[in-house]
Amino acid sequence: MFSYRILKIVVRRPTVFSRYKSSLGLWNHDITTNIKLDIEKYWAKEILCNKIGNKDTYYVLPMFPYPSGNLHMGHVRVYSISDTIARFQELEGKNVIHPIGWDAFGLPAENAAIERNTLPHIWTDTNISAMKEQLVQLGFKFDWNREISTCDPKYYKWTQYIFLKLFENGLAYQCKAKVNWDPIDQTVLADEQVDDSGCSWRSGVKVEEKILTQWFIKTTKYAKHLYEGLNSKSLDNWKDIINLQKHWIGECNGVVVNFHMNVSNKQRGFDVWSPDPYKFIHGQCIIMKKDNIIIKDMTLDDIQNLRCFNSITKREMLVFVADNINYPEGRDVYIACPSIDSEDYKLCLSLNIPIAKTNDKIVDKISENERAIDLAQKNNCGGYFVSSKLKDWLISRQRFWGTPIPIIHCPNCGIVPVPYEDLPVVLPEISTQETRVSKLTSFKSWQNCKCPKCSSDATRESDTMDTFVDSSWYYYRFLDPNNDKKPFDKEKLMGVTPVNCYIGGKEHAVLHLYYTRFMSYFLHSLGLTPTQEPFKKLLVQGMIMGQSYKTKNTGKYLPPENVEKIGNEYKERETGEPVLVQWEKMSKSKYNGENPERLLSTYGCDTTRLLILADVPPATSRRWSDTTLPGVLNFQHRLWITIRDFLMHKQNVELSTKNILSEKEFKEYENKLWNSRNYFIATATYHFKYTHKLSVGISRLQSLTNVLRNNIPPQIIANSKEYEKSLASLIIMLSIITPHFGCELWAGMRSAPNRICDNADGIDWNQEVVQQRWPIVDESYPLSLQCKVDGADRCDLKIEANKLNSLDLDRVLQIVIEEKGVAERIKHGILRTKYELYPNCRAILHIFTNRKAKNKLQLEKEKETFSSQA
Structure with a gap:
């Protein structure tokens, strides 16, 4: 432990008016939580x-x-x-x-x-x-x-405005549907809000199936656009999210058309999906599952005489009911065309469905597919591509606390949108006696209204919108x-x-x-x-994970204080029952949460921020533990005493007058610091700006701190411009993570006498650290130009920053193919290239060769040979 009691540091305050604050001047003290809290309070506004x-x-x-x-x-x-x-x-x-x-x-x-x-x-x-x-x-x-x-x-008001725009464009509609009912929360849930076990995302209870009239948004109409949009080059760093989105949307390999059926003298619509649009023109029958919502409550006689209306051909089609066929994924309706499709012919025979005679003319499926899609779109009954499994967005919620759906139900006019000038439709006021009210249907005076079209008595829609x-x-x-x-x-x-x-x-x-x-x-x-x-x-x-404890037999979660470790096993203190230990998403019910208030009061906000960012990159799940805290505290301590040393040696007059080091030794230290400063600025910038692996960026700052503290002679600290510039760059970069702490370190450094750096070095001592410019590498510093051939590293060249920043793909290619490691790998020819320039950081050239393509082709041939032999 170093002692700094011998030399008292005098913090020199500026004698002229300035726009900045002085430091708290506590450099003689070791950094403590109380000092950190004082620093945060002091710099809160700045x-x-x-x-x-x-x-x-x-x-x-x-x-x-x-x-x-x-x-x-x-x-x-x-x-x-x-x-x-x-x-x-x-x-x-x-x-x-x-x-x-x-x-x-x-x-x-x-x-x-x-x-x-x-x-x-x-x-x-x-x-x-x-x-x-x-x-x-x-x-x-x-x-x-x-x-x-x-x-x-x-x-x-504007959410309602957008809903009305959706309604105007035929994208918001109301219909009866099988829905997921949450019996605890007393509301419906979209399919997406029910987990794989059939439980509610919110309450965790098993959902029930109900048939209700609900509001939907026809998101499926945009499915193909949304799917194809994921291939856009404008999307940066989406990585596996693209696959998640594509999996959810599904391959849009079929078309939807809306058909109609007369049920109890009312027209009911239902969607028919098919990967073969020509069937909407030439199809002869519709087959439905018995539990389809339209026919679920029909009698046997009704089912035997079913017909529906084809919106494209404007003709009636027979409807048959069967469960034992392979319906498309997520669908319970199938359109059959036995006159053209041989599999449909077999299907109809197996179900004893009569097959109508045709003129046996050959149908051009491609042109008929196009014609069917065109007719569907012209008739406004579908014709858009979508996967069979994707459903429209169910937005109705039977609860009070949500955006009211701006629709009025009139006995004469039917569904009537609220006029734009009457928006917003505001929620009714609740009195203190009505705190347990959870539905808009409870407010009759609010629900009753006049029809905007005919002025007759009408009612407002009582569902609210899903918060999504x-x-x-x-x-x-x-x-x-x-x-x-x-x-x-x-x-x-x-x-x-x-x-x-x-x-x-x-x-x-x-x-x-x-x-x-x-x-x-x-x-x-x-x-x-x-x-x-x-x-x-x-x-x-990624999620913040906490360590949880639950009994092995009952699965009951236990607070950490009720668990003890005996050898390598965990036991419940009172019963001695074996306990399972695992990392799970933080939750109060699992007793594995962490209260930010405790961290803020115990360590301060800067330390908390540094602690939560320093261990793992943002995309990685974070296992929360205080065991990593000592490293963060030590980092702050080292920064604190680095400024203390800087002030002490700057005030030591002897260091500025005596040449303890030779000119050659001084220059060697300067060169080392120049290289370190530029290297760590380049790599830290790369991760803070491009990869957003903030933890790696922080590790670069820790490494630069180590360079500034390891065996640097006092004469260098007091007189080296490179040391001062490196320290200033370090504090500027640190300030984006720990802004209060950075301000205090900067103010301390600024108070030192005989500072060497100035505006020409990118430093403005008249401004706080949060007003500085992010440091960049010197133009002459050699940055990395890396070349990867078919994914493997083949060369890593060093090119001065000012030159690298101006290189284009053609010139880079010329440079790297002269390297032996690259030349040997591109003998089969270059298939394509990709050049990534990260200005003032690095550059990467990716080369993909014909050899890789040939290997892939050879592999496919081998698979085919193996399959035929098998």
Whole structure:
């Protein structure tokens, strides 16, 4: 342990007026939690100051939270990630948009309010206030001027507006359907909200099947566009999310057409899917499952005389009922064309379905497929490609706390949209005596209204919208949050969308992302947005996992204090029963959660942020444990004493007058520091900017700290420009993760006498660290040009930064093919290339050869030979 009591450090404060604050001047003390908390309080305002950029706008957006009352560790992680990226982009000179809001409607708030005998809006507002305070306490630099809340009528007015646009375009419709009913939450759930065990995503109870009239959004009409859009080069770093989305949408290898059937003197519609559209013209019968919703309650006589109306041919078709055929996945209707399809011919024979005689003319299936699709689209009855398994989005929810669906039901006019000028349809006010009310049907005075068309007595729609509707377009509203004329102004989106970096949990990478992409495509089709895709880059974070304990026999979860470790086994303290230990998603019910408040009060927000980012990259699940804390605390301690040493040696007059080191030795240290500074700036920038592996970027900062602390003579610390520039660069880069701590370190460094660096070195001592420019490598520093041939590393060349930044693909190719390791591998010819330039960081050239293609072809031939022999 070093002692610094001999030389007292004098913090010299500037004698002239300046725009910056001095440090707290506590460098003689070892860093403690109390000092960290004092630092955070002292610099709280400065770290939130805006830095006006002179470059393009950068839109970084974390998924907005549900206001549950307190932040959990998942919140801390996602907003630590987004804040770090936002601060990095700001130091790079971008005009950063980093907004926050509240996904405030939904069952959790309503149920919690009922349990606490309070009102949903009061419960929600209280939680928003509490969570907002915590977000500010953590030092997250959000643009609070853009704050929105989905339960605010000023917001959901425009959700209703968008619904009406969907309705106008035939994409919002109401029909009877088999639905998943949650008996606990008393509402329906979309198929996507039921897990593989048939349980509700929310309550965990087994869902029940019911037949109800519900509202749907015809997302399937956009299925092929959404599927093909995943191949767009504009999507950056989506990686496995593309596969998740494609799997969910399914291959769009069939067409849907809406048919009609007369049931109890009412026209009922149903969809027919087929991979062979020509069947919609030449098909002879429809086959249905017995439990199809349209025929489920029919008598035997009714079933024997079924007919339906083909919307394309305008003719009736016979309908037969059978369960023992192979229906397309997710479908219970099949259209058969025995006159053309031999398999359909066999099917009809097996089911004793009479086969009508035809003129036996040969049908051109390709042209007839096109004709069927064209007719369906002209008749507005379908004709769009979709997978057989994908269903439309069920948005009805039978609960109070949600966006009212802006529809009026009239006995004369039927379904009537609420006029745009009457929006928003506001939720009725609840009295304190009505805190347990959970449905809009309870408010008759609100529900009763006049028809906008004929003025007769009518009723409002009593279902509210699924909260996924609210969160399917909020990223556009953030850009124009106060617009009271329309959802947003397209001009405000120009040059800002798609969102540069969208950050959220992997659990939302299917449903939320699918609904969001659909809504963005729809709004673009109306000409309201400049682009189809809502997000350019996706940064999907893994879950925060906690260690849980549950008894082996009963599966009951136990608090950690009720468990003891005996040898290599865990036992329940009271009973001695064996206990299973595992890592699971944090949950109060599993006693494996971590309270951010404890971390904030025990270690401070900067340490908490550093701790949650330092161990693993954002995409990896984080196993939460305090065992990694010593490394983070030691890193901060080393930074603290590095500034202490810097101040001490700068104030030592002897070091500036005596040549303890020779000129050659001094130069060697300078060269070493020059190389280290440039190397760690290049690699840290690469990970903070491009890969977003923040933990790797932090490790580079730790390595640079080690360089500055390992065997550096006092004369170098006091007199070396390279040392000063390296230390300044380190603190600037650190400030995006620990802004308060960075401000104090910077202020300490700034207070030293005889500073060497200035504006020419990219450093402005008159500004706080959060107002500096992100450091870049020197132009003469040799960066890595890596070449991979068929995925394998073949050479790694060093080229000066200023030259590498200007190289194009052709020149790079010329350079690398002269390397022996590359030349030998491209003898079979180059199939294609891909060049990745990361300015001031590195470059990678990927070469794919004909040899790889030939090997693949040879492998396929071998498989064919093996199959024929078998």
